[in-house]
Structure formats: structure tokens, C-alpha cells
Amino acid sequence: MRRTVAFLAAAFAVVGLSPAPALAEGGDVTWTVRTASNSYGSARSSFSYAVNPGGTTEDGLIVANKGTTPLTLTVYAADGLTTSAGQLDLLARDKTSKGVGVWVKAGNGTVTIPAGKAAEVPFAVTVPANATPGDYVGGIVTSLTAPDSTAQVNVERRLGIKIKLRVGGDLVPALAIEDMSVSRTAVTYKIHNTGNAVQSARQAVTITGPFGWFRTEAPAIAAPPELLPGESWTVTVPVEDLTPAVLMTATATLTPLVTDESGSTTALADVSATAHLWVLPWTWTILLLVAIAAVVAGVLLARRARRRRKAREEARIKAAVADALQAAATTV
Structure with missing residues (x-):
């Protein structure tokens, strides 16, 4: 039988903006997940740790069965990634993880919860002694695979919670602007997280003629999603009211934003790049x-x-x- 994996993105608590438990809509699943109440807190929307290389920390995930029959779920961890839509997702179960997905281990690979009951699933985060310092993002997942008689496939439904792990050592945040180009209608460039910290940024784009004349500023540009170390994000900024002034210079400026362990966001030194465009007035042309x-x-x-x-x-x-x-x- 062919196996298809369906991921309920609406049910996955990876944003970390609300302390509410993760819960699928429309009755697709019959369980919820939330963080355990312990020394880390009692109303967390996600898991966040700072662990030195070679260190270990322990925590728990609460799984509640809202159905009328006992429920057996698989529990595992996976590395995170940023989708093309700017959302945090997790690697599929058949993909190889290298960080959180390897270092986070549940006490049991499966958990059975009676109808109407809840159970805590303990897990440990063990960072290898040779781990590279910096930020790692992933999640701990509860999964149920069941046959879909209509589609004649197996469907995996997952609920999980984001894990952000900062491995102790030198934190070196860095963003680069790459592959920048400019046309009469748009400025395009790629934001590349070349550091070891999760980062977003404020953005600004200007276009000027010779000697800084005929300056045009792009309207406010939405911040990119938080990029994991090594990830890239392509930005396209429409150009309007461009004044032809022979040689035009487009400048993209990023203000990197890094969040520390307390949740405070710090702005770092600006990063900028330029690209040029020859634009002649019609009379000159x-x-x-x-x-x-x-x-x-x-x-x-x-x-x-x-x-x-x-x-x-x-x-x-x-x-x-x-x-x-x-x-x-x-x-x-």
C-alpha cells in the first residue's frame, strides 16, 4: 500500500505566540499537546533551553486524549526549517535530522492515553560535547498514522511543540545580502543567515541617481521570517516613481535582529549592498x-x-x- 503523510499545519504549535495548547481544527485529531508545568514555567507556548556542549536537561510534554477510546501515539523529535511561505515546519519523519531531532529523546517512543485522560511524556535534551555553539530549532511531535479508506492510503496526523535550543559558546550572528539585482520595476536580493543565531531583520531599500540625486525610498518592507542558521530568504521590492537619471544605484539595508534567552530583541549593526542600473531619459535615449x-x-x-x-x-x-x-x- 502506498503511504502518504499529511501534516496538519494548523495544529502545530511552532509560532510560540500563545500559551494555548496545540489543537487541530475541525475534529481531525482527538488529542491536544501542551508544555508540562515545572521549574521552566507553567504557561509556556514552546520549549526553550540554553545548554552547554556535553550538557543535558529534562522536560515534559502533556498529551490529553479528548476522544472516547484509548489512544496510542508515536513520540519523536525533528529538526525545523523555514518554508517558502515563511512558516516554521519540521522535517518529515523519513528525513535525517542533525540537531534537535537527534538530541531530543522521549522517555518512550510511544504513549497510550485512556479516553478523557492526560499523560506526561518526559523527554531529555542531550547536547554532544562537540556540538557547535549557536541556535538550533526543531520540535517534539506526537503522531498517529491511520488508514484512510477513501483515499486508500495511510495518513499521518501530527501535533507538536516548537523547541528552541541555544548551545553555549560564542554566539556570532551575521546576515549577508547576496545576488542583488535591480530593474526598472523591482529590486531583488537574497538574505542569507551566515551566522549561528536565529535572526530576522528590518529592511530598507533606496534608489538614487548620480551624486545621490533623485532619491526614491521603497515603502515599508515587511520583516523576513526568523531565519535559522544557514537559511536564505529571497526578497523582491517593487520600484515605483523611478526617475531616469542615467546611472541609478539601488541600496538594500538590513538591520539584523537577534533575540536573547530572556526574549529581549537586540538590533545589530546595519548590513548593506548595492546594485546599479542604467536608465536613460527618453529624450536622451x-x-x-x-x-x-x-x-x-x-x-x-x-x-x-x-x-x-x-x-x-x-x-x-x-x-x-x-x-x-x-x-x-x-x-x-
């Missing part, structure tokens, strides 16, 4: 085309004149030779 046409016509006329002079000289030489041969013949 017409004059330039006329000038180019005049130069081309002049070159062609000069070539034609040289060919005519050459032909005349060859005819003169030919006639002179003929006259000389005729005179020699008469003398003899």
Missing part, C-alpha cells in the same frame, strides 16, 4: 540613438568613399599601364 545612427552612417559613407577612391586609383593605374604598353609597341 532618442538623442543617443540619433548620434549612434549618425556615427554608423558616417562610417558607412567613409567606407564607400574609400572604395570609390580605390576604384578610381586602380582605373587610373590600369589606364596608365595600358598607355605605356601602347607607346612601347609603337616605338618598336
